Amino acid sequence: MCQFLANKPLKNQILTTEHWTVGIVPDQPYLGRALITLRAHKESLGKLSTEEWQEFQTIVQKLEPAYEQAFGAKPLNIGCFMNHAYRAEPPHPHVHWQIFPRYKAPVHLMGMEFIDGRYGSFYDDDAHRPVDESMVAEIAQRLKSAIDSL
Numbered sequence: 001m002c003q004f005l006a007n008k009p010l011k012n013q014i015l016t017t018e019h020w021t022v023g024i025v026p027d028q029p030y031l032g033r034a035l036i037t038l039r040a041h042k043e044s045l046g047k048l049s050t051e052e053w054q055e056f057q058t059i060v061q062k063l064e065p066a067y068e069q070a071f072g073a074k075p076l077n078i079g080c081f082m083n084h085a086y087r088a089e090p091p092h093p094h095v096h097w098q099i100f101p102r103y104k105a106p107v108h109l110m111g112m113e114f115i116d117g118r119y120g121s122f123y124d125d126d127a128h129r130p131v132d133e134s135m136v137a138e139i140a141q142r143l144k145s146a147i148d149s150l
């Protein structure tokens, strides 16, 4: 049993392919923050197949223009870290990528203002902004529409 997938049931997905699924998370310090999760259980990037890498490329090629169209985000900071998995003994890493969309200008959505105070620098990994389910659903819907319009 994969502990990562068991602990993080997939929901608010904006894009799912044969090998990957992209979902909006409830913590939104950066508007549109999401995870690109490998659907199979693999523990490191070195274990990815050529097909999985190629599909990841097609996903990024969709997400970059979709985020820019939906919210004006540019660039997308995308990274694979998996550090928390190594706090456990034994560790339980599962390949997933973090998306931190970056914003030069503030964005307003459903009465909330999102400001990227560190634009041009590394994102703030300590920043947190829990939002309610309706906001997560709205963000997901706008990104899905942008992906569909590409």
Ligand SMILES: [Zn+2]
Binding pocket: 002, 003, 004, 005, 040, 041, 042, 093, 094, 095
């Ligand atoms: Zn797993």
